Amino acid sequence: MKAMVMTGVGGVNKLEYRSVDNPVPKKDEALVKVLYCGINHLDLLIRLGKRSGPKQFPHILGSEIAGELSSGEIVAVYPWIFCGKCEQCKSGNEQMCNSGGTVGRNAWGGYAEYVAVPKRNLITISKQIAQKASAIILAGTTAHHLVRRGNIQDKATVLVTGATGGVGTLVIQLLKLKKCTVICATSHEKKISLLRKLGADRVVLVERMVEEVNYAIDLVGGDTWSKAVQTLGKNGTFTFCSTSKEEIGRLDIGNAFAKQLNILGSTGGNREDLQAVLQLVQKGVIKPVINAVFSLEDAKKAHERMEKQEVFGKMLLKV
């Protein structure tokens, strides 16, 4: 099969379009013919060696796969590999499986014509949403999990920071479905109009966040994290996902104690989160923002574009 293989850690020259043997599925795996694969910032970080990745090369990146089985069935691939038996899996945190991994990170992914994945990772979808599905597999699952983990009530007022990213745009859409009032905070004045377009009811600058809200969602980390947590009122809930394990934020614990705050980290999402968000895409109520669709051969161009500038919206590979 043809694949865009990663030959080692480094620049975009470590991506090479070439022929490799088709993956051979193990007993509990299925062979998926890749139709679309989302390009994620994570792919870039793995290639650059800024996130832990494969131990062996050549490797094939790509965690966000929509494809077709030999039976003709169209599927989305849940990206976290999980055992289904450990404590984490049993409590519905498959993304945190004690012996798990990620498709495209520790196992060959979707920058290829075919990929072998565990059968338990397959979710049946309709053909007409295959492209959109590949655009929301990581971000949509993560966004859905964040909103669920924060137990955000309908019609609540929610502060969201970092909302112009892939996860953030979907968080806004999910909150609007719950009829919430969404206040977005940004440190870039030029992002204000974009945030309004994305559905924010109000936009404030990070340094002027003072509002007392019951719920805040932080997608930025660092100083913004520290400021966002201060906007919560009594019994407030702060849900966040960080971009790296090295992120540092400050917390005034006296204040957090006195206000009885709930502070909840949120990592990825489980299979049900992906399933739920795919249903919303099918209904047309969640609309992924797609920036560009590239051929498999042009995956390098997509990486270069992502590296050079902040791309708004999702880039995809059509295989």
Ligand SMILES: [Zn+2]
């Ligand atoms: Zn497990």
